[in-house]
Amino acid sequence: FVQARGSIPLFWRQNINIRYKPPFEFYNSSSMAPVFSSHFDDLVRRYGPVAAVNLINQRGWEGELARMFAKQARDYEGKGLHYVPFDFNRQCPRMQWHRVRLLLDELRPDLEAQGYFCGQLLRPQDPARVALAQVLAEQSGVVRTNCIDCLDRTNLVQGFIGRDLLTWQLQKLRVLTERETVNDCAPLEAIFKQVWADNGDAISRQYS
Numbered sequence: 001f002v003q004a005r006g007s008i009p010l011f012w013r014q015n016i017n018i019r020y021k022p023p024f025e026f027y028n029s030s031s032m033a034p035v036f037s038s039h040f041d042d043l044v045r046r047y048g049p050v051a052a053v054n055l056i057n058q059r060g061w062e063g064e065l066a067r068m069f070a071k072q073a074r075d076y077e078g079k080g081l082h083y084v085p086f087d088f089n090r091q092c093p094r095m096q097w098h099r100v101r102l103l104l105d106e107l108r109p110d111l112e113a114q115g116y117f118c119g120q121l122l123r124p125q126d127p128a129r130v131a132l133a134q135v136l137a138e139q140s141g142v143v144r145t146n147c148i149d150c151l152d153r154t155n156l157v158q159g160f161i162g163r164d165l166l167t168w169q170l171q172k173l174r175v176l177t178e179r180e181t182v183n184d185c186a187p188l189e190a191i192f193k194q195v196w197a198d199n200g201d202a203i204s205r206q207y208s
Contacts (some may be wrong), residue, residue, distance in 0.1 A: 001116040001117070001139060001162070001165045001169075002047070002117075002139060002142055003142065003143050003144075003145065003158050003161060003162070004043070004047070004142050004143070004144040004145070005144065005145050005146060005150045005154050005158065006039075006144060006146055006150065007146065007150060008054070008056070008065055008069055008146055008148075009035065009036050009039045009040070009069075009072075010026065010032055010035075010036065010065065010068055010069065010072065011026060011027050011028040011029065011031065011032055011035070012024065012025065012026050012027070012065060012068075013025060013027060021061070024061040024064070024065075026064075026068065032068075032072060033072060033075060036072040036076065037076060037077065037078060040052075040076060040078055040080075040081050041078050043142065043144060044078060044079070044080040044081070046142075047139075047140075047141060047142035048080065048114070048139075048140040048141040048142065049080040049081075049082065049110070049113070049114070049140070049141040049142075050080060050081050050082070050141065050142055050143075050144050051082045051084055051107060051110040051111075051114075051141070051142075051143045051144070052073065052081060052082065052083050052084060052144045052146075053084045053086060053103070053107070053143060053144065053145045053146070053157065054066060054069055054070075054083070054084065054085045054086065054146060055086055055087075055088040055145065055146065055147040055153045055154065055157060056087075056088075056146075056147055056148055057087055057088075057089055057090065058085065058087040058090065059087075059090075062148065065148075066085060066087075069083070069085075070083060070085060080141075082110060084103070084106060084107065084110075086102075086103045086106075086157075088147065088153045088157070089153075091103075097156060097160075100156070100157055100160045101160075103157065103160075104160060104161065104164060107143065107161070110141065110143065111143070111161070111164070111165065113140070113141060114139055114140055114141035114142065114143070115137055115138070115139055115140060116137065116139050116165055116168070116169060117135075117137065117138055117139050118135075118136040118137040118169075118172075119132045119133075119134065119135050119136060120132075120133050120134040120136055121133060143158075143161060145157055145158055145161075159196045162192075162196065163181075163182050163183070163192060166182050166192065167180075167181045167182045170182070
């Protein structure tokens with residue numbers, strides 16, 4: 001199951017100084033719409049329909065970015081874009097991460113429509129020569145997640161999405177029952193967290 005992350009696809013910047021939150025401004029506004037369209041045209045061409053999850057605050061200077069993102073999404077002339085705003089800091093105060101479930105409930109129709117890749121492996125006697133025998137299902141679409149720097153908030157939400165998709169996959173394979181989730185199996189949950197932490201942080205370091 002493929003997920004995507006990326007900076008807010010607008011022309012904006014912060015003029016760096018010694019303040020924790022440097023001044024913010026838009027620039028090159030006349031080119032915003034065509035660049036926004038080009039970006040999402042490319043994502044739709046590559047992956048199919050895009051659910052664009054925006055995790056930034058809806059107030060303050062992040063709110064200005066959120067409103068411009070929403071405007072460009074409304075004006076986007078292409079097809080296949082579902083803009084999903086989720087004010088992470090407001091919805092999940094004091095580390096109430098479980099409230100990400102509100103976002104996942106909203107995304108569920110997108111995730112179910114996108115599906116995931118599933119293939120049957122051909123396993124000869126030599127285990128080093130495992131090969132794909134048959135494609136059973138393909139993913140059609142992608143969730144694109146961003147916060148301001150595409151690090152902490154983005155990692156956490158993508159981890160929740162990944163856990164849900166892993167649950168669906170293991171239910172399909174009958175490793176889990178329809179009522180069980182990855183969270184219900186402590187060893188599996190521990191492995192998932194370790195794999196996600198190792199690789200999620202690796203992605204973050206590359207991105208930053």
